[in-house]
Amino acid sequence: MPSRVLLISPNRCSVPDPVFPLGLAHLGTALRQAGHQVRWHDALVASPPLEALLSEFQPHLVGISLRNVDNVLLRTQEVYFEELHSLCSRIRRIARCPIVLGGSGFSIFPEVLLRWSGADYGICGAGEEPLVSLIEALESGSDGGAIPGLVFSANGAVRLNPPRWLKPALPLTDDDLPAEVVSYYLKTTGTLNLQTQRGCSFRCCYCTYPLIEGRAHLRRPPEEIADDFAQAARLGARCLFVVDSVFNSSPRHVQETCEAILRRNVRLPWACFLRPQALNADL
Known part of the structure; x- marks a missing residue:
């Protein structure tokens, strides 16, 4: 019902x-x-x-x-x-x-x-x-x-009851983004946000992310993430923030995600949380 x-x-x-x-x-x-x-x-x-x-x-x-x-x-x-x-x-x-x-x-x-x-x-x-x-x-x-x-x-x-972290975030459609709410954030900051993965396997003593999202990295497909970038650009976002605890938890995830965004030809500035470790010239 x-x-x-x-x-x-x-x-x-x-x-x-x-x-x-x-x-x-x-x-x-x-x-x-x-x-x-x-x-x-x-x-x-x-x-x-x-x-x-x-x-x-x-x-x-x-x-x-x-x-x-x-x-x-x-x-x-x-x-x-x-x-x-x-x-x-x-x-x-x-x-x-x-x-x-x-x-x-x-x-x-x-x-x-x-x-x-x-x-x-x-x-x-x-x-x-x-x-x-x-x-x-x-x-x-x-x-x-x-x-x-x-x-x-x-x-x-x-x-x-002990939580269970089994899946990454679901993809969003326009029906899941109330127009009046999106309009407020676009007018005040020009920024929307998205999540490419949940969970964090690192053990930083100050951080609550593993408590909130679990310790397994649950990653979304790169093409699905690129769709979100395209959606944000279409809605009028001037910037996109990736809210992952650490976006570059996996070099492969970063590379495949960035390549998918490039294939979609989305020209949208974006930001994220990064670890200096594991960064290289290609990334």
Whole structure:
């Protein structure tokens, strides 16, 4: 049975730049492919107030993506999770439906943030398959207690099922990129983003990427990545940022991806995170 799912990006941080909520787009792709109806609410985008959207859309489930926990600045620290509790309360005053937390920030502290927010469920790690499975379980009357990555309350305690990282990000179509949201980020920064691979096998002591995405590098096909570059250029992006933890985790991946982009003749500036190690003249 198709469900109405509202996806919320509560992120209000615009320093140094506002960042397009790519995770919501990939969630929306998985939900749409499963036959569900998806709407977005981005706190940075001028759109109908949340309460008005909830009343009009009447969602069967609300998903909230917490991108960051704080700004990682010791001298001027700012945290971004404090409004989760009030946000869940605002939702519950209008929509009597399950609330599910997720996102990279949530995946670092899933048990604590589920308790703090008062949400019904959370998903740790990649959310596409677990969220679709959770909706199916709720529709069938099951508790979904065996879903990988699910965070839930049971017998007074918060439990976390071990996440499972099996697939790279799904390719996006224009249907997965709400025009009003894309337009905001193109007007403010001119930049969109994409992910060519998930996971990181490196063991940097300061980094949370392996916790969020797993330690296996799950890479997308080069031609599929080139399609995303072409799509971003067609939408009017002036720059594209590759959000991989380390784009050059594999010289072969870098070479094949760049060659695919060249074959598409996409003339679009782009940036990424790189390791100095393994760079050579060809790359």
